Amino acid sequence: MNHPGPLSGVRVVDLTAMVMGPYCTQIMADMGADVVKIEPPAGDNTRYISVGPEPGMGGVFVNVNRGKRSVVLDLRSDEGRATLRELIVDADVFIHSMRATAIADLGFGYDEVAALNPSIVYTNCYGYGRGGPDSNLTAYDDTIQAECGLPSAQEQLTGEAGYVGTIIADKVAGMTALYATMMALFHRERTGEGQEVEVAMFETMAAFMLVEHANGAMFTPPLGPAVYPRVVAPNRKPYRTEDGQISALVYNDKQWAAFVDAVKPAWAGEHFATLEQRARRIDEVYQLLGDTFRERTTQEWLDLLRSRDIPAAPVRTLDELFDNPHLEEVGFFEKVDSPYGAVRYPGPPTWFSRTPGHISGPAPRLGAHTDEIVDALRVAAEPCSRQPHLDDA
Template sequence: MNNGPLRGVRILDLTSVLMGPYATQILGDYGADVIKIEPPGGDNVRNIGPSRHPNMAGVFLHANRNKRSVVLDLKRPAGREALLKLAANADVLIYNVRPQAMARLGLGYEDVRAANPRIVYVGVYGYGQRGPYAARPAYDDLIQGAVGIPTLSTLAGADVPRYAPNAMADRIVGISAVGAVTSALFHRERTGEGQSIEVPMFETMAQFVLGDHMYGHTFDPPAGPAGYARLLNVFRRPYQTLDGHLCVMVYNDKQWRTFFELIGKPEVMDADPRFNSIAARTENIRELYRMLAGIIATRTTAEWQEVLEAADIPVMPMHTIESLMDDPHLRAVGFLETVEHPSEGPMRSMAVPSNWSVTQPGIARHAPRLGQHSAEVLREAGYSDAQIDALSAQGATFLGN
């Protein structure tokens, strides 16, 4: 049993790949009953990367726990009818195809609202529907490029434009969708009103990027250049030591004063006007970080970590993916544990990262096999076993194995 804060909320999850499934997994972790509606072939991400069995790859396992899998062919009238029956008793329907595709299926907001006027109907897709990009397809790489992330990488010193090596847009927009769903549910609790919501990737990520980098162009006319100089500094990177790399963040006046004292140059903060305030340091950040890089290179990683931690100057090791999974802090808080998946055997599972004093979210279900819960959920919607068998024979559902 998951006693999280959304216990009792039922969510129809028509999403696939990563952005939507990541959002609905968080909602499932928070206690919602998430019913993952999959086409007969299943979510494409089921087969991306290593797996022990077909349809159960690692990326899928980490984005689809706390869900029940129901296969419905929504292009068949019987599949669409089943979806609307499920919607009649759901609190939320969330999807991440283009709205035009939902309309073609007869599952636009007005169609679903007719089955359940209180439904919270959430579209998580590429572009807001009031602009010229409305009908365009969108993927993480396209959105990263559209909001300038590869350009930022070259301004910060990359040899060629590069995407961030994470599905960053998918995950950031997925988290934004969680906020939209929970806020709409709160509104409905107070008013009884359902509503339709769009969470567009492009606009969400434009806000994410411009919040840092609109910078001087915040003002009209501009009061300075676009681009936050500290973030775009070519020397803002893990610093090379005598035997490795270290992540160091000397930021405020107190930390810089302490750092210059540590290296035997206490006079710098008062004597050099380039570095004696945060405004001055920001203006001269390239030279400051270049100097810091040269200083860090004179000692070993362990030596710097010891002295900086003792001086309360922020410092962290530079992990690899493998060493991150063995981090002592993550071990101490139980972030990673080995669990026994019913079909996939032993696997590493990540804990819910937040801690709650009363309604602690948790993990009640492992990621489901394709169609594992089709019969169970259809029975809950009022279908008899004979009707479920008929849906299966028509190809409108798949009952798993």
């Protein structure tokens, strides 16, 4: 299942479930790592939460677990724990998404795993970091969105608190777990030292939200509230056109001057000439632009704006991504055959000149590789048969 991606030869023992951890290890698998997914007898819950070609192969699971090998182990049993310990010995990465107390109770905390394999990179995927009072709380994407202020920001934008239409906390935390694990692997390559890594969804999303929203609140004393006004302006939304909708950002001074020269709106006077002036009245600017965009068709606006290097795009549906000409031309989708039918996967969004990643296989059925991997462990554990010595001849 390996291929010559940048992580070819890396073995990952994956005890994650749902989306945060599996998304992290899915990217590792796409990049050539051998990801051994450890599942309980009932399987990862994500197998059952969306439509799929057969029971236990829901679409969300099939996407974030592609290219992995599934091994069913009952870690409440001595046999299951013994098999996991054998897998750890030769692994490069151990990653889990259990609570700290749960993984410790099973006997697979960092100290126990490092005793088996001192050079291993051990990644914890948590809801809340272990150092705080909320460390044992159950966390899901919705609750973390709420904790990090995202619905509050949406309320400023739309007038009503709400989640965004994607599981952003799971995915951002999964990518954070990926880069943190890769940094630890890079350190190990330079020094030989393994280490423990912790990635928490709440801390990750707090950092994510505060990239721009920290703003004036960062300073002592504060110079303003924690908010970046442009992105929560109520009129920041796709513009209605004569026949549809369009997204456009007439942002910097060069783009603004080009827009005003081409369209000549009566309201675009000197009081809007600079970015600083527009930033102070950004919601009014969005409202005026919104009125102007109603005067032409979507295609007319796209032609005009793009000819002047002003960012603009039609408002597409998610289904339209599967027929997007640009994505088709760059080979974004990869068709993979599987025992449950062909799957058209959204492929890796990165490109490497020497070690390209790609989807090395479909998501596995529950326990599809248990026998294969356990048998290989048994063969490896057998004492070598005695070879004849020269003196015996």
